[in-house]
Amino acid sequence: MEFNSTILSNVEMSPNYWRIRLTAPAAFAAATPGQFVMVRVGGSIDPLLRRPFAVYDVGSTTKADGTTTVHFEMLYKVVGKGTTLLSRLHGGDSVDILGPLGQGFVFGDDDEEKLLVGGGIGLAPLYLLARELVKRNSPVRLFAGGRSRNDLLCLDEFERLGVDCHTATEDGSHGATGFVTVALNQHLDALAGKKATLYACGPDPMLRAVAKIAADRALPCQVSLEAAMACGVGACLGCVTPGKNHSAHTPDYRCVCAEGPVFESSELKW
Numbered sequence: 182m183e184f185n186s187t188i189l190s191n192v193e194m195s196p197n198y199w200r201i202r203l204t205a206p207a208a209f210a211a212a213t214p215g216q217f218v219m220v221r222v223g224g225s226i227d228p229l230l231r232r233p234f235a236v237y238d239v240g241s242t243t244k245a246d247g248t249t250t251v252h253f254e255m256l257y258k259v260v261g262k263g264t265t266l267l268s269r270l271h272g273g274d275s276v277d278i279l280g281p282l283g284q285g286f287v288f289g290d291d292d293e294e295k296l297l298v299g300g301g302i303g304l305a306p307l308y309l310l311a312r313e314l315v316k317r318n319s320p321v322r323l324f325a326g327g328r329s330r331n332d333l334l335c336l337d338e339f340e341r342l343g344v345d346c347h348t349a350t351e352d353g354s355h356g357a358t359g360f361v362t363v364a365l366n367q368h369l370d371a372l373a374g375k376k377a378t379l380y381a382c383g384p385d386p387m388l389r390a391v392a393k394i395a396a397d398r399a400l401p402c403q404v405s406l407e408a409a410m411a412c413g414v415g416a417c418l419g420c421v422t423p424g425k426n427h428s429a430h431t432p433d434y435r436c437v438c439a440e441g442p443v444f445e446s447s448e449l450k451w
């Protein structure tokens with residue numbers, strides 16, 4: 182659905198990382214973990230400028246008179262024109278939203294351990310997933326990585342859900358020094374072959390590494406991809422990524438916005 186949304190707050194939470202809270206129609210409460218929205222951030226400056234953002238959280242408030250309002254949140258990193266414009270908006274401003282869109286995460290067997298792996302802004306779609314998995318009584322662990330502690334977002338909120346958080350930073354400013362996949366591998370070694378499902382979102386090299394770990398250990402793994410998107414609804418094919426059978430002679434492409442952004446890692450060409 183397309184709707185006009187009012188910004189409730191828009192704050193910088195750590196250098197270059199922002200958190201925005203917006204109003205939504207009641208039907209938005211059905212958004213599922215891993216889905217995203219397209220935000221028209223340009224307004225009258227550049228009305229064609231739409232950007233995809235993962236849904237971080239969805240909630241509702243009921244007033245004394247019984248009326249309920251739905252709101253949702255997104256985390257974003259200021260990296261270019263669209264996100265710079267978004268960061269200049271204030272509470273009370275309005276933006277045009279299309280969503281929730283795309284295919285989100287699949288929850289799997291509730292008893293199995295769920296290992297969430299997020300890098301930087303890739304932590305954004307994992308919070309709603311963690312909340313849903315905790316509600317289902319699944320054991321959930323988060324492996325959060327980044328260049329420095331500034332890239333580790335909202336860890337306290339994951340912890341408040343009861344999620345065990347492991348962190349790694351390249352500069353050693355928080356948690357283990359190095360890549361988060363080292364801690365993931367150590368934990369999988371300790372599980373000694375017990376089944377677990379991996380869920381990952383973050384930069385390409387991290388996703389590639391997590392997909393390889395999953396393949397080597399024959400574990401199910403879902404990855405949420407980031408892609409440049411123009412339409413967000415499967416119409417322009419500007420967001421395609423190679424599928425597992427892709428070759429120069431046999432094109433096999435997956436449409437990230439409509440078939441994803443979440444895919445089984447074994448379905449993609451890495």
Ligand code: FES
Nearest residue numbers: 413415417418438
């Ligand atoms: Fe247009 Fe995906 S962004 S098809």
